[in-house]
Every structure is written in structure tokens, then in C-alpha cells.
Amino acid sequence: MFRTALITLMLGLGSMANAALPLADSQGQELPTLAPMLERVNPAVVNIATYSTRRVGVNPLLNDPFFQRFFNIPRQQLQPQQRRSQNSAGSGVIVDAAEGTIVTNFHVIKGADEIQIQLTDGRSYEATLIGADPEVDIAVLDIEAQSLTQLDLRDSDQVRVGDFVVAIGNPFGLGQTITTGVVSALGRSGLGIEGYENFIQTDASINPGNSGGALVDLNGQLVGINTAIIAPGGGNVGIGFAIPSNMMRQVADQILEQGSVSRGQIGISIQEITPDLQSAFKMRNGESGVLVTGVSDDSPAQQAGLQPGDVIISVDGKATPDIGQLRNQIAFAPTDRSVPLRVLRDGQRIDLQVRVSRSYTNETAEDVHPLLEGARFDNTPDGRGVRVVSLAPDSRAALAGLEIEDRILSINRQRINNVGELRSMLAGRRGELLLQIQRGRSAFYLVLR
Numbered sequence: 001m002f003r004t005a006l007i008t009l010m011l012g013l014g015s016m017a018n019a020a021l022p023l024a025d026s027q028g029q030e031l032p033t034l035a036p037m038l039e040r041v042n043p044a045v046v047n048i049a050t051y052s053t054r055r056v057g058v059n060p061l062l063n064d065p066f067f068q069r070f071f072n073i074p075r076q077q078l079q080p081q082q083r084r085s086q087n088s089a090g091s092g093v094i095v096d097a098a099e100g101t102i103v104t105n106f107h108v109i110k111g112a113d114e115i116q117i118q119l120t121d122g123r124s125y126e127a128t129l130i131g132a133d134p135e136v137d138i139a140v141l142d143i144e145a146q147s148l149t150q151l152d153l154r155d156s157d158q159v160r161v162g163d164f165v166v167a168i169g170n171p172f173g174l175g176q177t178i179t180t181g182v183v184s185a186l187g188r189s190g191l192g193i194e195g196y197e198n199f200i201q202t203d204a205s206i207n208p209g210n211s212g213g214a215l216v217d218l219n220g221q222l223v224g225i226n227t228a229i230i231a232p233g234g235g236n237v238g239i240g241f242a243i244p245s246n247m248m249r250q251v252a253d254q255i256l257e258q259g260s261v262s263r264g265q266i267g268i269s270i271q272e273i274t275p276d277l278q279s280a281f282k283m284r285n286g287e288s289g290v291l292v293t294g295v296s297d298d299s300p301a302q303q304a305g306l307q308p309g310d311v312i313i314s315v316d317g318k319a320t321p322d323i324g325q326l327r328n329q330i331a332f333a334p335t336d337r338s339v340p341l342r343v344l345r346d347g348q349r350i351d352l353q354v355r356v357s358r359s360y361t362n363e364t365a366e367d368v369h370p371l372l373e374g375a376r377f378d379n380t381p382d383g384r385g386v387r388v389v390s391l392a393p394d395s396r397a398a399l400a401g402l403e404i405e406d407r408i409l410s411i412n413r414q415r416i417n418n419v420g421e422l423r424s425m426l427a428g429r430r431g432e433l434l435l436q437i438q439r440g441r442s443a444f445y446l447v448l449r
Contacts, residue, residue, distance in 0.1 A: 034166065034218070038178060041220040043120045043149035044097075045213055047170040048090045048104055048127075050112035091169035091213030092117065092141065093222060095252070097148035102141040103252055104212030105227055106132045109139050117143050120176060131255035134404065135195030135263075135378070135389065136243065137227055138251045151214060154221035156244035159183055159200065167204040167226055167240070169213025179205035181238075183223075188241060189324030193228045195387075196263075198328045199241035200224045206240030215242040224248070250332050263331035264356035267299020268292050268306060269383020269417060272323055281311050282347040288321040289313040289344060294383055296420055304341070304354035311344040323382070330356060369426040371396055371433055371448040377408070379418045385409040385438065386419050400448050403439065410436040 090108030095101050102117065109115050115127040125143040132139035163183045171177050181204030189197040202215060206226050215224040224242030231237060254261045270290050273283070277291060289311040295301045312320050315329040316339050333339045338353040374395030377386040385407045391398050408416065412434050416422050433448040 034178075034180070037218065037220045038166070038168075040149075041151065041214070041216060042168065042176060042178075044094045044151045045120075045168045045176060046092045046094065046102060047118040047176065048092050048108055048212060049116045049118070050088050050090075050109055051114040051116070052111055053113050089170055089173040089209050090211045091209065091226070093212070093214045093225065094148050094150045095153070095222070097150040100143040100145050100148060101130075101252075101256070102127065102143065103225060103248060104139050104141065105225065106134050106137045106139045108212045109141070110134075115141060117141070119145075119148075131259050131261075133251045133255065133261040136247060136251050136261075137194045138225070138243065138248055138255075140252050140255045151216065151220070151222040153245045153249060154217055154219075154223050156200070156223055156246045159186065159217075159223055159244070161186060163223075164218050165202055165204055165223055166216050166218075167202065167206055167210060167213065167242075168216065169206070169210035169226055171205075171207035171209040173209055177210075181205070184239075187325065189328065190322060191228075191241070193241070196247075196328055196331060197324055198244060198247055199227070200244055202240050202242060203238040204240065205236045205238075206242075207236050210240075247328075247332065262358040263378070264333045264335060264358055265379055266301040266304070266306075266330055266354050266356055267296035267418065267420070268301045269294035270312075270323055270326065271382065273311065281309075281344060283311065283344060287313065287344075288319065290320050290323055290326045292343075294417070296418055299420075300354050300357045304352045306341070306343065306352065306354070307345065309345070310350075312341055313344055313349070314342040316340055369429060369433065372426070374398070375402065377419050377422060380407060383417050385416060386422050397448060401446055402435070402437070402448075405439075407438040408435050409438055409443070 088108060090104060092102040092104035092108075095103050109129060109132070115129065117125045117127045123145065125145050127141040127143050130140040130142050161183050165181060165183055167179045167181070169177065181202050183200060184203050185201040188199040188201050191197055191199070200215065200223065204215070206229050210226045213226045214222055215226055217223050222245050224244050225248050226240065226242050228241045229236060230239040251261055269292075271293050273289055273291055278287070281291070283289065292306055292308055292310045292312060294308055295306050312326060314320055315326065316333065318329060320326040320329060333356040335356050335358055338355045341352045341354055343350050343352060375391050375397050376389050378389045380387050388402060388404050388406045388408070391402060391404050408422070410416060411422070411425055414425060416425060435446045435448065437444055437446050
């Protein structure tokens with residue numbers, strides 16, 4: 001949990017009606033307004049500016065001793081210069097006033113050497129990055145400040161399509177701005193925006209600079225973190241996305257408690273159900289699910305009784321219409337109890353219990369092979385290779401050209417399907433490694449020596 005309690009029970013419908021307190025016009029007619037709620041909430045949404053410092057090289061001619069002597073160039077002109085530049089402007093949400101904890105998007109602070117926070121009362125602070133999860137696009141910051149305001153979190157599982165919401169942020173660096181709309185859809189995934197997607201879609205205007213800001217309900221409770229838009233014409237077209245508050249809270253809790261994020265895995269490879277497969281596996285008309293194509297040895301899935309050819313149709317009572325939803329459900333499933341699965345096997349619906357494990361995800365291989373020291377890996381949703389989820393910039397793998405989000409398909413020409421196989425393959429080995437890498441749509445080989 002956050003270092004102080006953040007979760008507040010959702011208020012009743014009567015309280016929601018009172019959130020828009022009426023004012024009277026010049027004729028004495030009462031008018032609804034969001035102003036009282038916003039006056040209370042706005043101080044909890046901050047503006048974020050990030051800066052980076054890069055070295056600017058000197059002209060190669062200046063390195064020629066003859067050129068230096070001939071033109072009598074001062075030594076200080078021969079030294080590489082540093083240039084400070086502003087990277088981006090974004091937004092953040094104070095979720096723990098006592099501790100100065102702020103949540104924003106990872107892409108807002110990515111690559112920053114300095115993060116500046118500005119409050120609505122004009123105060124400014126330099127923030128410290130506590131940790132981040134690029135896969136969900138969440139970063140947690142800390143500032144040393146007093147008299148802060150925090151937002152209470154709403155249970156985002158209780159949000160419904162049609163609920164009124166307000167987006168608060170710093171669009172285009174203009175300063176704090178609010179826009180209103182409704183929840184347009186829930187559970188949006190498969191957009192290719194983040195590694196783990198379960199977005200709330202809204203038509204409240206979200207623009208560049210709103211990233212990391214708050215999506216709140218009419219009570220002023222945090223529903224989600226504004227993250228992305230679809231903008232084919234370059235501007236807002238009424239399709240914006242926010243990370244649900246429950247997903248944000250799970251990620252931020254882990255970052256605050258252990259400094260990093262681990263996600264649940266059960267050790268399966270999967271694929272989407274096509275119309276032909278729906279017929280072949282005797283699924284009902286309109287029924288959806290995800291096909292299990294492989295089960296790792298000694299995995300939680302094998303222990304639960306899952307088999308290749310099973311179709312997972314629900315996890316913990318919630319439907320699994322596609323790979324994105326199943327991946328989210330397993331990744332953020334509780335590990336302190338068994339989770340019920342319903343699968344379709346040979347036309348029969350079977351209920352199983354699986355205990356989700358975090359030992360299959362976010363593994364490090366540094367204790368297996370020294371050339372991969374500083375790299376961490378995660379299983380891929382389709383069971384093809386492993387994804388690089390973090391990488392020390394000064395590690396040998398990074399210097400050789402490995403990058404975060406690369407997918408390692410094989411090592412020394414031996415195919416790998418998950419982190420467990422990676423560890424088994426590298427156990428006790430030394431010497432150079434030949435990695436087959438997939439980066440975006442390209443594939444190539446990389447040698448580590």
C-alpha cells in the first residue's frame with residue numbers, strides 16, 4: 001500500500017449529485033457547477049518539466065595540433081561543452097501528501113536528468129525518481145514539500161461507461177487546464193501503446209502535456225492517469241486513454257515497497273482465437289477466449305492441470321476475450337491465493353485453480369552469465385522469446401547494442417520461449433553469446449563477448 005492510506009470508499013449517488021453545487025444566476029436560477037470540487041482537487045495535480053544535459057563535441061579540426069598552434073586556439077575551446085535543454089512538459093498527481101509522492105507517466109520523465117515540479121500555488125521543487133514501470137507507463141516521484149493536497153483513489157473496477165469525468169493537466173505547457181466528458185469505453189487493449197493495456201477511454205479532451213495528469217469523477221476521486229490519445233489529424237479528436245487507478249496503484253505500491261515491479265506469470269504460451277479455431281474447438285457462437293499452445297514444465301499452469309489445446313474463457317470470473325485481457329488478468333492477479341480459471345477442453349467447460357507466481361517474470365540472468373549482468377527479462381505474451389525490461393546503461397550488453405524492449409528469440413542458435421528456458425540454457429555457461437534479436441519489425445544477430 002502507499003505509505004499512507006490512499007483508498008477512499010466510493011461515495012454514494014447522493015454525494016455525487018452534491019458534487020456539482022448549484023449557484024444562482026442574476027435571476028435567482030440555480031446553475032450547476034464543478035467549481036467547488038475543482039477548487040479542492042486542482043492543488044493535487046502538478047505541472048512537470050524535465051531537462052537533460054548532453055555533451056556537445058568540438059569540431060574535429062580543432063583536435064589537429066598544427067591547427068591549434070597555427071590559429072592559437074585557447075585550450076578551453078578544445079574541451080567538450082555541456083548543453084542543458086528542456087525535454088518535455090507534462091503533468092502528475094499527488095497521491096500521498098504526507099510523503100510528497102507523485103505519480104506520472106514514465107514517458108513524461110524518460111531520459112530526464114532533472115525533473116521540476118510546479119504546484120498550483122506557484123511553488124517549485126526538484127523531484128527524485130523513486131522508480132518506474134515502462135511496460136505500464138507509470139513513474140513514481142518524490143518531493144520534499146509541506147502543505148500538499150492529495151487525491152483519493154476510486155475503485156476503477158466500479159467505473160461504468162457513461163460516467164462523467166474531468167481531465168486535469170497541463171496541455172501544450174499552457175498551465176493547469178480542465179476538460180469534461182464521459183467514460184466512452186472500458187478495458188481497451190491491443191492498441192500497441194504500452195506493454196500492458198487496460199485503458200479507460202474518454203472523450204474529455206486530452207492533448208500533449210496532459211500525460212500523467214488526473215482523470216477524476218464528479219466527487220474528485222482519481223479514476224485514472226491520462227496517458228495517450230488517438231490523433232490522426234495531429235490534435236484531439238475525442239479519443240483519449242487513461243490508465244485505471246487500480247492498475248496504477250498496484251504498480252506504484254510495488255515501486256514504493258520494493259523499488260521495482262514484478263508481474264504474475266503461470267508459464268503458458270498462447271494465441272488468439274480465429275473463426276476457424278472457434279469452430280475447431282467447439283466454442284459457442286459469440287463465445288471468446290484465448291488458446292493455450294504450450295505449458296512450461298513445473299510451471300503453475302502445469303501444476304493446475306492446464307494443457308495445450310485448452311481455451312481459457314475466464315479468469316477469476318472475468319471473461320478473457322483476447323490475449324491483452326488475459327495477460328493483464330494474470331499479470332495483476334493476487335499471489336496470496338489460488339485464482340479460478342474456466343477453460344474449454346474437448347467441448348467441456350472445466351474449472352481449475354492456479355496459483356499465480358512472480359518467479360517467472362522480471363528475472364535477472366546476471367547470476368547465470370556475466371555478459372548479461374545488469375539486464376532483466378520478462379516473458380512475452382505469445383511465448384516467443386523473452387523481452388528485455390530493464391538494462392543498466394553501462395553494462396556490457398548495453399554497450400554491445402542490446403536495448404530495452406528488445407526480444408531475444410534465441411541464444412547460440414538455440415530457441416528460447418520464456419525466462420525459465422533462458423536461465424536453464426545459460427546455467428554454468430561462460431564465453432561469448434550469439435543473440436538473435438527482434439526489434440520492432442526487424443530481426444538481427446548480436447554477439448556479446
